[in-house]
Amino acid sequence: MQENEKFEVRYYGRRRPEVIRLIPDKAQRILDVGCGNGELGKVLKQKKGVVVHGIEVCEAAGRRASAHLDRVWIGRVEDMLDELHPCTYDCIVVADVLEHLADPYSVLKNLVHKLQPAGTVVASLPNVQYEEIVLGLCAGRWNYTSEGLLDRTHLRFFTRQSVRELFWAAGLHVTHMEENRDSYIKPVGRKFPGRRRAFFFKAFQDRCVWQFLVRATKSASIPTSPGMGVILRLTPGPANAPAPPTPAKHIIFQKKFPCLTVEDWPPSLDQIMKFCSRDHRIELVMVLDAQVVPNDSLVDSMAFFAQCDPSIGILFPGTYSDPECTRLSSIGFRWSFSRHQMEALGRGDSASHWPFPVCLDSGTPHAFAVKREVFKDVGGFDERLNLKWQMHDFCYRALRRGYLSVYVPEARVWHPSCAPEQNTASNGMFFDDVLGQLLWAERYCAFGEWYTIFRKLLHSALTGTVPKMNFRPPYTGSPLRGLYWQACTWARTFRKNLADPGKKALWHALKVYVLRAKLRTSSSGVHLGRA
Structure with missing residues (x-):
């Protein structure tokens, strides 16, 4: 042979x-x-x-x-x-x-x-x-x-x-x-x-x-779909945002789901568990912003994928930037190991670019579904973080417990804040985002990762605020007079940069974080950047 x-x-x-x-x-x-x-x-x-x-x-x-x-x-x-x-x-x-x-x-x-x-x-x-x-x-x-x-x-x-x-x-x-x-x-x-x-x-x-x-x-x-309950989050919409043509509450009325309306987000874990215990058939809790506009298959597709694998704990629909759901705002977030930040996936893509389910590190907080057992094992949302980083924190804690976060391609939602004209973040949102990123990094990242994130933010604040000093006199004459002229120009530019609302928000977030960190360090003896 x-x-x-x-x-x-x-x-x-x-x-x-x-x-x-x-x-x-x-x-x-x-x-x-x-x-x-x-x-x-x-x-x-x-x-x-x-x-x-x-x-x-x-x-x-x-x-x-x-x-x-x-x-x-x-x-x-x-x-x-x-x-x-x-x-x-x-x-x-x-x-x-x-x-x-x-x-x-x-x-x-x-x-x-x-x-x-x-x-x-x-x-x-x-x-x-x-x-x-x-x-x-x-x-x-x-x-x-x-x-x-x-x-x-x-x-x-x-x-x-x-x-x-x-x-x-x-x-x-x-x-x-x-x-x-x-x-x-x-x-x-x-x-x-x-x-x-x-x-x-x-x-x-x-x-x-x-x-x-x-x-x-x-x-x-697969057995019949799990019982579902809806938590409806009431939040004020962005300024000049178009009114949603089909509010999320229509899902509740049409499907006759048990509903918990929450004005002060986040709800406590006791509130969530009491809501689930009202009806023992509730195995899947869907959280919807009141301004979300869902597609017709949102509920059925989320319930279907919840049973595709016992390790699936959190499900996210695709979030779109237009009411027709043709252009994605994002399907969720993945942690960037080089940039040390959460990066949106699928931004600007069409639905055909992401036709299959994808495991995520986190998702958008406008609409998502969580299995009841995940709340039992992981707990609730951290009220010390803003809405976006509450979601990142919750998904990360769930992942450590063995529960996956999954994008469901058949489920689609539109939120007014995802419209292209509404994508500019306010200074308050920027402040919350920076502070949330630092608190999350301190809790879950190694010291080297936390230090890299803090150093990048501090460097961005310094380079955006403190102008470079040019020691060359702009004209021939007394060097001392030229140096004085440069110092005055530098001071005017510095004051102008410092008055910028975005720079103010960044500096304020860094100041608040450092002050809070000092209080935590003095009371617990834990070093910065160690969870």
Whole structure:
């Protein structure tokens, strides 16, 4: 046997017992996509009455598989989808296949239609966060190999988060997820260098994982939607903002949801829990600003995605800058590790640019939904922060508890403050934003991160207020008189800059933060920048 033939037999001849273990015992009709030599199907065929079909792109491997399976299609899976009848299979296996496809979402979405209503998808996907890959990339190495994580035929790369997003987008409910680990790498995540801490508390949990194993069920088999209650936040709108054509309270009247109206935000945790305990069916709490204009599918899509994965805790709709919901204001926020700030995602994009669910670090506070259990585990909103940073703080605490924040593409809202003519922040909002950023960084960032944020804000305040001194006299004459003229010009410019409302707000925020920090330090002995 030639070397190429030996390689093909080994490459396409794995039995995959860890995948077989995830296939439901009751499954009678099974489709093995990427069946190879048919070794996995051969084991499944040992059960009485089990019918196994396969799809294989390699002709030689497909012919070998046809000796073991009931039917084998030879060709690309994208080309074979039309050959499969809908609602045919109890289980579809896609082991080490999705990473080889140019568009795994479309293939997985189409395969879901071939499942029975209570059908199951079993998949295995490589983890690009595996330590050997990451350290090799840091060393400048990205060399493809004949097999393994950097197989030459791999077109897509996944992490734990992107695997979840892929299955949610295909309409699947992830019921089980496990890992194949490298025994040579310790599973305990090491601490990241002291200069980084925010969003790195679970950074290395998957560094020893080289493959994910997933079992997911078709969405039709998901239980009925959870009970929902609405917290309506009454806030004054921006000046000269157009009146909302469809206020958020219409959702409450049309859907007849229990409602809690709040004028002084945020409500206490006791208020929220008492509201939820009024009706024990309330499992999902939707918070809406009274000026929000939602689309028709807001409630149903949020309730649907709340059950796609038990780890989903907070859900955000897309926030749009126009009432027609054609141009995004943002889908949410991600923490920038280089700029040390929350950055909006999707600003200015159209809805088609973000068609799939995305895991976020935080979202906009105009409209969101929270599972009742998240309030129990995480607590309420921090009234010491402004509205925007209350949301960032709440999402971060939820993430530390294992709850994900997710953007729901089918849910869309418009808020008057997101209109292009209303995007200029007031000085009061700027003051609250700077103060909230510093308080949040002090609480959750490492000292190096906090110091970088404070230094950037202080540098911005100084360079925007204190003009540069030009010691060259503007004319020939007495150097002393020229220096006096420059000093007067500098003083006038300094007074003018200091009178600017934006600069005043920045300096006031820094002053208030330092004074509060001194009080906290003197009373508790905790150093600045340490949570």
